[in-house]
Amino acid sequence: MKSLLWFSLFWALSINAVAEQQIKNFTSGSYEQIAKQYQDQPFVMVLWSLDCPPCYKELELLANERKRYDFNLVLISTDGADASIEVATVLMKYKLHDVDNWLFEKSSAQPLRYEIDPLWYGELPRSYLFDKENQRQAISGVLNSSQLSK
């Protein structure tokens, strides 16, 4: 019993640490910062939210693909800063807390969506596959592994 309780405490502390230290605040200029950070490298940027059932399929797929091979993964939750604990809990569950994680400053903020892509209408999950020339391909809905491995 005691070990279970200690585990719960450890788990709560870990979620708190992820929320506090590993999830960055996505605000105006963050997209530019991400694009600059991965300049000349291929990377996958995925937008997701807690209230999107298919997003969990996407997180599971990404977690599984990362077991097969390493790739640069940027995850951006559109839930808003007040959901940081819940977002951290989901990331821990899918073991995706150690990737480059971001959280929208405000829930579904249209100005932030627009900075990423004026032609993105907020549907989720929304993925961008960047090649090493930083050319991106936008995909709405859950990815499949063949799209990722390209």
Next chain:
Amino acid sequence: MKKQKSFRKLIGLLVSSIVLCSPTVAQSAGHKHSKQGAVTSTLCAKADSPASLKCGRGVSAVFDNKGRLWLAWAFAGHVYVNFSDNKGKTYSSPIAVNKTPEPIAAKAESPVKIVVDQQGKLFISWTMKLPKRFSGHIRFSRSIDGGENFSTPVTVNDHLEVTSHRFESMAVNDRGEVFIAWLDKRDLLAAKKAGKAYTGAAVYYTYSDNHGQSFHPNIKITDSSCECCRTAMTIDRDGLPIILWRHIFGKNTRDHALVKLIDKDLVGNVRRASFDNWKVDGCPHHGPSISSSDEGIYHLTWFNNAPERHGLFYAHTKDKGKTFSTAINIGNYKAAASHPQVLSTGENVYLLWKEFDGKQSSLMTMHSSDKGNNWSVPKVLLQSSSANDHPLLIHDGQQVYAAWHRRGEDYRLLLLQK
């Protein structure tokens, strides 16, 4: 045993204090608040401040047949109702509908609903959040004394397991019969328990034929609706509702479907209403709108984002959904045209939607005076840099108005010209 209990208590306290005291996300470099955003968030951040329409969530509006404008909205665990007798210049003090606070899922895509019957009885519905993700109950309350008192809220979904009963739409006919339809995952839950596959959610409805005093058992309309878009309902000439929603056709084609009730207990054929073939295993969070004319023409507007056919669309049907006019694109796809509404009165049809240029949202409208065959050029009604709800079209029996909630700002009611 006692020792173990107190130990458990201590751990519980520790865990909850860690979670409660948790700071928000880490700050990144270059974090800037816009001046307006900062003001709005301070104004609307305090949960213990008095209920305010400016900071309310999920605002809906309707006129009664005396021209009084009624609003319903959520604030800090309560649904509030207030009214205006001067077309939105001033408002009455808000009255709480639910005396006991509860978690309310009021968002732009799923606002509180308010409808009023010919006798001035008010009917309010909303979605109550439950502890599990994506779960909720459809709640209902009424006022039979012109908004002075509201009945204790009841849950209208008769399946009470913790799962999704959300995205309700509501309408009342001239006989005072109230219809509520929503997206419901009880069949998904049953399929999961039986180890079977199930796509999407189901659409259910119920009705009251005693002015909202009680509701009949829930009736299923269909399986496999998309699970996170608002549903839409309007009343046909015979007093029975037409319901429109985003459906999943085949594996993952998220087009729209409509149904007309043949009688209060009898569901008509479900008919496909849009043909854009948007194949997406995702959540559009972007539901349709429908309005029925005095002649029985159904006017529809919706959003889709298929590679070949994308943006906002308008079409109408003169035969209850058997055939449709050619869908026309409305709004500027490159300016994020979104969340359309349609309303018809006589031969006039109005469309309303939002666009966005990176900084400002624009409220856009266009009008047809010949039953939706020919349309005016789109016109900007109002611009706003505040976070805002989806706009609404309402009419007072004579004129049509656009109603728009912008967080932290005055509620706007704008008269539309014919």
